[in-house]
Amino acid sequence: MDKILILKGNIIFTRTADRFEVYQDSYIVSVDGKVEGIYKVLPEKYINCTVDDYGGRLIIPGFVDLHLHAAQFLQCGIGMTKQLLEWLNDYTFNLEKEFQNVEFAKEVYTKFADKLVANGTLRACIFASSSTKGTEVLFEILKEKGIGAYIGKVNMDRNAPDFMIETTEESIKGTEYLIEKYKDEKLVKPIITPRFAPTSTDELLEKLGELAKKYVLPVQSHLSENIDEINWVRELYPDSNHYSDVYNKHLLFGQTPTVMAHAIYLEKDEIELVKRNSVTLVHCPDSNINVRSGIMPLRKYLNIGLSIGLGSDIAGGHKIALNEAIVRTIQLSKLLSMDQPEYEPLSVSESFYLGTKGGGTFFGKTGSFEEGYFFDALVIEDNSIIADRYGLEDRLERFLYVGDDRNICARYVEGNKLK
Ligand code: GUN
Ligand code: FE
Numbered sequence: 341m342d343k344i345l346i347l348k349g350n351i352i353f354t355r356t357a358d359r360f361e362v363y364q365d366s367y368i369v370s371v372d373g374k375v376e377g378i379y380k381v382l383p384e385k386y387i388n389c390t391v392d393d394y395g396g397r398l399i400i401p402g403f404v405d406l407h408l409h410a411a412q413f414l415q416c417g418i419g420m421t422k423q424l425l426e427w428l429n430d431y432t433f434n435l436e437k438e439f440q441n442v443e444f445a446k447e448v449y450t451k452f453a454d455k456l457v458a459n460g461t462l463r464a465c466i467f468a469s470s471s472t473k474g475t476e477v478l479f480e481i482l483k484e485k486g487i488g489a490y491i492g493k494v495n496m497d498r499n500a501p502d503f504m505i506e507t508t509e510e511s512i513k514g515t516e517y518l519i520e521k522y523k524d525e526k527l528v529k530p531i532i533t534p535r536f537a538p539t540s541t542d543e544l545l546e547k548l549g550e551l552a553k554k555y556v557l558p559v560q561s562h563l564s565e566n567i568d569e570i571n572w573v574r575e576l577y578p579d580s581n582h583y584s585d586v587y588n589k590h591l592l593f594g595q596t597p598t599v600m601a602h603a604i605y606l607e608k609d610e611i612e613l614v615k616r617n618s619v620t621l622v623h624c625p626d627s628n629i630n631v632r633s634g635i636m637p638l639r640k641y642l643n644i645g646l647s648i649g650l651g652s653d654i655a656g657g658h659k660i661a662l663n664e665a666i667v668r669t670i671q672l673s674k675l676l677s678m679d680q681p682e683y684e685p686l687s688v689s690e691s692f693y694l695g696t697k698g699g700g701t702f703f704g705k706t707g708s709f710e711e712g713y714f715f716d717a718l719v720i721e722d723n724s725i726i727a728d729r730y731g732l733e734d735r736l737e738r739f740l741y742v743g744d745d746r747n748i749c750a751r752y753v754e755g756n757k758l759k
Contacts, residue, residue, distance in 0.1 A: 345370040345755045346386060349394035349719065350732050351378055353401050353709045357642075357693035361709075362732050367391065368399060370715035373754035377711060392757075394719050394750070396727050398736060401707050402462030402716035402751065403662035404699035407560070407601040407622040407651030410478055411436045411469035411494075413452040415655040420630050424566040424656075427631050432655070433504045436494070439474030449478045452660075453485050458745040459661040460718045462753050463488040463703045465560050465599055465622075465651075467533055470494045470506060472514030479518070482528045486758050488703055488716070492533025492560055493518055497544045499576075505539070512547045519555050527753070532596075536562040537573045537586045549591030558597040558702075561587065563621075564610070565602035566633045584610040584619075594619040599702060601651055602627070603641075604634045611644060620647045620702055623694065625668035627656030635676050638669070639683040642690075649699025650691075663740045666695040688737050719750040 347370075351363040369376040369386060377383075382391070412432060419431040439445045456464065466482075466489055468475035475493040482489050493515050497508045506514070519530045532552045534540045540548075552559050564570055564583045573583050580586045584606070587593040593600075594617025601622040606614065614621065623636050633656075641648060650665045651657070657665065673685040686694075700707020706714040720739050727735065739747055751758040 342371050343373070343755060344386065344389050345715065345752070346382070346389050346391045347394060347399055347717070347719070348391050349397045349399040351399045351709060352732055352736050354689050354693040354697055355708060355710055357690040357698070360689050360692070360733055360736070364732065368709060370755040373715055373756070375709050375711055375713045375715050378709060397749065398720040398732065398739070400718050400720060400736065401696040401700070401709060402718055402753065403460045403695055404649060404703065404707055405461045405464040405652050405662050405665075406599050406620065406649035406699040406702060407465055407624055408654040408657075408660070409467040410449055410452045411439050411467070411474070412655035413448055413455075416660070417658045418655070420658065422631065423568070424631050424633060425568055433501050436469040437503050439469040440471045442473055442477055445471070445474040445477040446481070449481045453481050455660050457485050457487055457751065457758060458748070460745070460748045460751060461487070461660070461662050462716045462718075462751060463700060463706055465490045465531060465702070467492055467494050467535075467560070470496055470504060470511070472517060475518060476521070479522055479528055483525065486527070486753055486756060488527045488706070488753060490529055490531035490558060490560065492531045495534045495544055495548060496539040497541050499539050508541060508544045508547065511544060512551070515548070515551060519551065519557065523555060523557075530557060532557050532559045532592065534561050534592065536569070537583065538569065538576060545586070545590035545592060549595070552596045553591055556596055558599070559592045560599045561592065561601070563587070563600035563603045564605045566631070567605065570605055582607050582610050584613050588613060588617070593617055597702065599649070601653060602633065602636065604628065604636045611641070611646070614646055615644060618647060620649060622649055622651040623669060624651040624653035624657055625665055625672045626658055627651075627653035628672065629668070630658060631656050635672055637676070637683065638673060638686070639676070647698075647701065648694055649702060650695045661744060662695050663743060666691045666740050669694065688733070688740070692736070692740070715752055715755045717752045718748050720747050721749045722747060
């Protein structure tokens with residue numbers, strides 16, 4: 341029998357980035373986890389179904405975080421005066437090594453998952469650590485939560501402290517073990533995750549590319565984030581045309597669905613390759629600022645038609661809540677436009693789109709309430725003085741800017757209400 345779910349409230353989402361679709365006081369019907377329609381008056385056939393009536397509250401698509409590191413959760417807001425390579429060496433690797441300890445992994449990943457779900461992220465592309473056992477713990481915890489995620493064991497076989505790297509064989513063996521164990525999961529699935537080019541040998545990248553191809557798995561990594569990093573990649577891979585080419589040569593650049601975080605300093609040829617291979621780029625505004633990497637030329641990429649989502653990049657970014665990333669995206673685009681007036685700042689609907697449908701597309705049909713999309717939704721409550729005084733778009737903007745998990749009163753993934 342069909343599983344029918346009906347919510348009533350003020351429904352807002354973005355079909356296209358340029359404007360919000362707004363349905364005041366309406367019903368949204370989900371059948372078998374997918375949106376069937378939005379109605380002002382409930383059709384006859386649903387008249388005997390129960391309705392979750394949320395009154396004047398807002399109903400919006402769940403947030404999608406296309407890039408964050410679960411194993412860096414404790415480090416949020418720490419080491420923020422460093423730049424990338426120093427930050428990794430002085431803080432990050434020391435913390436990530438702790439996830440070899442399963443008890444530690446359980447404790448921290450549970451806190452991480454609670455916080456992620458509380459803040460309305462219902463789909464996420466997540467880096468765990470290089471520990472296979474630790475990563476397995478994260479799979480189990482997120483399965484329990486009921487959200488959608490791609491989780492990657494982080495592959496590294498050089499240029500990091502000894503306690504962090506594995507041999508190429510160990511790294512591949514652990515990765516394949518997790519793939520075999522979780523590849524048929526419905527919501528929480530494996531993703532191939534070379535940390536970034538500098539901590540990978542050619543051989544590791546080659547074998548990861550083979551795994552991606554063999555199991556038809558998506559890929560995530562970091563790309564062109566920081567000037568020192570880019571120079572280092574040039575030294576390590578003198579035969580590659582550019583940073584993107586390192587991944588592309590090894591079938592890790594769009595040969596299967598691929599997300600690349602940051603992509604701040606792409607050369608012209610790289611941008612063309614990103615577009616040709618339909619690689620999705622992830623804008624991580626807080627991280628761009630915190631580790632002083634630079635600012636992704638987002639408007640330029642949007643004009644070119646690249647596929648883009650948003651990432652908190654915990655712990656390069658300090659806030660796990662994706663509404664913060666949506667706001668910071670707008671703020672950074674304004675700063676960039678002061679210097680470069682040809683780059684128009686993003687509107688609220690454009691940034692909201694990136695944090696919902698833009699990133700959601702990586703998970704299939706999610707991030708929107710169009711017919712046939714997975715019903716992934718948040719119910720937002722604001723106070724009655726605000727609700728009485730402002731229109732729905734203003735209220736959504738206000739939630740994005742000043743709201744937090746306390747304003748989210750219900751969460752649904754594929755038509756199931758989360759506990
Ligand atoms: N590049 C390689 N590793 C990392 C990481 O952990 N965080 C960020 N922001 N960039 C990276
Ligand atoms: Fe990152």
